[in-house]
Amino acid sequence: MILPFIPKNIQIEISNRCNLKCPLCPCGQKKALREIEDIEFDYFKDIMKELEKYDTKIQLWNYGEPLLHKQIIPLLKSIPKKFSECSISTNGHFMSKEYAEAITSSGITEVIFAIDGITQETYSKYRIGGSLAIVLENLKIFNELNYNRDIKVTIQFIAFKHNLHEIPLLGNFFKSFSVNEIKVKSAMLMTTDENNDLEIAKKYLSFNYDGERYKIDNLKIVPKGNFLNYCPLVENSLVITTDKKILPCCWDYEGLYQIKNEKNWISIKNLINSENYPKMCNKCPIRYGHIFSWDWDKVPGIIY
Numbered sequence: 001m002i003l004p005f006i007p008k009n010i011q012i013e014i015s016n017r018c019n020l021k022c023p024l025c026p027c028g029q030k031k032a033l034r035e036i037e038d039i040e041f042d043y044f045k046d047i048m049k050e051l052e053k054y055d056t057k058i059q060l061w062n063y064g065e066p067l068l069h070k071q072i073i074p075l076l077k078s079i080p081k082k083f084s085e086c087s088i089s090t091n092g093h094f095m096s097k098e099y100a101e102a103i104t105s106s107g108i109t110e111v112i113f114a115i116d117g118i119t120q121e122t123y124s125k126y127r128i129g130g131s132l133a134i135v136l137e138n139l140k141i142f143n144e145l146n147y148n149r150d151i152k153v154t155i156q157f158i159a160f161k162h163n164l165h166e167i168p169l170l171g172n173f174f175k176s177f178s179v180n181e182i183k184v185k186s187a188m189l190m191t192t193d194e195n196n197d198l199e200i201a202k203k204y205l206s207f208n209y210d211g212e213r214y215k216i217d218n219l220k221i222v223p224k225g226n227f228l229n230y231c232p233l234v235e236n237s238l239v240i241t242t243d244k245k246i247l248p249c250c251w252d253y254e255g256l257y258q259i260k261n262e263k264n265w266i267s268i269k270n271l272i273n274s275e276n277y278p279k280m281c282n283k284c285p286i287r288y289g290h291i292f293s294w295d296w297d298k299v300p301g302i303i304y
């Protein structure tokens, strides 16, 4: 057994390498503090074997671009067609005909393209180093291979100060791309750097926006809502990293709370739900009762 328990939701980090430098992402900012590597293919197959008996929701990402895994084609093909929800999230730069073919023949049920801008100018303000033209071309390539539309195609658009005005235009913009859904999400500040938080939040977040998860309080960034004395996620979720660490959530990007067995999982869970909770919980919106993502109330022009 690899897992201490079978969670309702599991995130598997396929590769923690990335071609982009997104400013709120520890991977983009090279803060992930773990070895930069791909998940071992045999280990991935063992996880699939363990999970295929259960209806766990699988997310094939954590930090990094999954399609950069050196053995991505056999890895994708090894995913059994047994899960009702198995999604992969990509920044879209490496989607090719070959990769699209491997995905369409795998057990993946959803491909999420992270695109937070409809012009190169807005897109590259956050996706630093990225090319919107390449991503849109690759989205078309994927859709051509997914002609039966067996796999759900989702656009994930993170709302920032610089792209809020584009939200009402998204439906029209993506009309010709055969997408199934556009999810607008508010940003997460994946940082525990008190000094830098305020500056970065002021640069990227729009505090006039209702869906924003944070507010400024006494010159500090804090999530909206009331701090809970427990974590609503910890009973239901696990993250497996490329270096084979099993972690309680993606906020533990340094891999400090490694779950080694069932007994150890209980003590980590008790710690998270105690008054001595880890520092990473301080600014986690989930600890403030927020849902995992905030979705725009349906994007105009898209048929759901």
Ligand code: SF4
Residues within 6 Å of the ligand: 018, 019, 020, 021, 022, 025, 026, 027, 028, 029, 063, 064, 065, 091
């Ligand atoms: S594309 Fe994803 S993994 Fe890469 S830097 Fe951006 S947010 Fe991080």
Ligand code: SF4
Residues within 6 Å of the ligand: 230, 231, 232, 233, 234, 248, 249, 250, 251, 252, 272, 280, 281, 282, 284, 285, 286, 287
């Ligand atoms: S950071 Fe803490 S509160 Fe947030 S999901 Fe992780 S364990 Fe739960």
